[in-house]
Amino acid sequence: xxxxxxxxxxxxxxxxxxxxxxxxxxxxxxxxxxxxxxxxxxxxxxxxxxxxxxxxxxxxxxxxxxxxxxxxxxxxxxxxxxxxxxxxxxxxxx
Numbered sequence: 001x002x003x004x005x006x007x008x009x010x011x012x013x014x015x016x017x018x019x020x021x022x023x024x025x026x027x028x029x030x031x032x033x034x035x036x037x038x039x040x041x042x043x044x045x046x047x048x049x050x051x052x053x054x055x056x057x058x059x060x061x062x063x064x065x066x067x068x069x070x071x072x073x074x075x076x077x078x079x080x081x082x083x084x085x086x087x088x089x090x091x092x093x094x
Contacts (some may be wrong), residue, residue: 004028012044012074024043026065046075049083056086063090063093 004025011068017025018073045066053074054062059093063073076087076094 004032006040009046011013012046013040014046014048014070016048017050022052022054022058026062027048030065030069031064031067033071041070044073044074045071046077047073048077049080052083053080053081054078054083054086055088059083059090059092063092 002092003020005014005016007014007082015029017029018070047062059073059076066073074093076083076092077085078094087094
């Protein structure tokens with residue numbers, strides 16, 4: 001089963017993508033966001049992906065998914081150099 005964690009921090013929300021295929025994780029994230037849209041509306045998100053390798057397109061897709069729910073992606077936290085480079089390419093903090 002996919003695993004998405006959403007936690008509040010002093011700087012906004014921390015969304016952690018756990019183990020699983022990216023499409024399943026994104027479907028779970030979308031379901032969680034839409035189910036409590038008013039709670040997350042206007043929030044700033046840090047996305048934690050661990051060692052997961054994400055492309056510019058994949059991060060862009062996540063950013064768009066969050067934006068549809070009026071949530072802004074500000075930071076990508078990753079151990080993968082390629083993912084950090086892709087995030088910086090999109091103007092995101094790493």
